[in-house]
Amino acid sequence: MRQGLRLDLCIPPEWARIDAIREAVGLFVAAVFGDGELRESLPMVSAELLENAIKYGKLDGTGVRYSLREDDNEVVISVSNAIEPGAAQVRALAAHVAWVGSFAEPVAAYQAALARLYDQEDRPEGESGLGLVRIAYEGGCRVECDTTEPGRVTLRAIRALPELAEATA
Amino acid sequence: MTLPLLRLDRILVRVAVGVDVDDRVTIEGIMREPDAEAWLCPLLLQVHQAAVERRVGEVVLDLRRLGYANAALWKCLVYWLRLMRHEHVARYGMRVLTKPGCRWQRVGAEALGKLSADRFIVE
Numbered sequence: 001m002r003q004g005l006r007l008d009l010c011i012p013p014e015w016a017r018i019d020a021i022r023e024a025v026g027l028f029v030a031a032v033f034g035d036g037e038l039r040e041s042l043p044m045v046s047a048e049l050l051e052n053a054i055k056y057g058k059l060d061g062t063g064v065r066y067s068l069r070e071d072d073n074e075v076v077i078s079v080s081n082a083i084e085p086g087a088a089q090v091r092a093l094a095a096h097v098a099w100v101g102s103f104a105e106p107v108a109a110y111q112a113a114l115a116r117l118y119d120q121e122d123r124p125e126g127e128s129g130l131g132l133v134r135i136a137y138e139g140g141c142r143v144e145c146d147t148t149e150p151g152r153v154t155l156r157a158i159r160a161l162p163e164l165a166e167a168t169a
Numbered sequence: 170m171t172l173p174l175l176r177l178d179r180i181l182v183r184v185a186v187g188v189d190v191d192d193r194v195t196i197e198g199i200m201r202e203p204d205a206e207a208w209l210c211p212l213l214l215q216v217h218q219a220a221v222e223r224r225v226g227e228v229v230l231d232l233r234r235l236g237y238a239n240a241a242l243w244k245c246l247v248y249w250l251r252l253m254r255h256e257h258v259a260r261y262g263m264r265v266l267t268k269p270g271c272r273w274q275r276v277g278a279e280a281l282g283k284l285s286a287d288r289f290i291v292e
Contacts, residue, residue, distance in 0.1 A: 015203050018201065019201050022201075044237070047201070047237075048240060055203065111283060114247055115284065117247045118250060118251055118254075118284050128244050130244055138277070
């Protein structure tokens with residue numbers, strides 16, 4: 001009998017912290033699920049969500065909250081950061097999450113995001129949205145954007161868990 | 170003629186052009202910097218221009234020793250493919266070497282290949 005994987009952290013919004021968490025998540029996942037595909041995907045999902053929060057969040061001293069929970073045959077990774085009230089960035093983020101979710105298959109969202117970049121004329125600058133489509137496609141996650149907590153935005157990546165035997169294969 | 174020797178060392182990632190093998194761009198380490206476009210795109214532009222000038226037939230991109238990369242890597246590689254798309258004088262191909270069993274490399278490279286299927290091979 002094992003308990004569900006659970007990790008809750010609050011970190012300063014510093015880029016250097018991301019890789020430490022990515023590596024730690026990889027070790028936790030390997031300990032619980034073995035070295036299967038989850039070992040590769042959940043650390044990547046964690047890192048991409050944290051990058052997003054640190055790049056675009058408001059620096060207000062409350063830090064970036066990270067949570068990984070295994071519950072009811074799924075893993076939920078949540079990252080929450082402070083935002084400026086009415087920030088255009090948050091509306092753009094919510095719209096992008098909705099855009100990713102509008103595709104029947106995540107591979108189509110991934111390919112569409114790459115094609116959009118490919119059709120640009122200039123060198124890539126600013127937000128490409130590749131991180132979120134990567135979470136959906138490579139990470140196999142459904143992504144949600146939650147702005148119900150005043151002054152914060154939370155991105156959730158939800159990944160259905162295969163049976164343990166499959167996850168460790 | 171082959172690509173010139175180039176080497177770029179960042180904190181956790183190293184990019185080498187033509188160092189071990191002619192016409193090979195090797196990216197190794199962990200690529201997770203916030204501003205990868207600012208340093209990697211100019212290097213890829215340099216590689217592209219040299220490949221065109223020297224009429225290189227194929228550039229090999231070796232990712233096999235790259236442990237992890239954030240989305241910025243794929244963004245930079247799309248930029249490289251765009252440079253190739255606009256080149257009509259000397260058309261070179263790209264062959265990407267991925268680490269066997271590494272799903273993120275394989276999935277990312279194959280998706281890139283769909284943008285430029287006639288000049289892009291994933292191994």
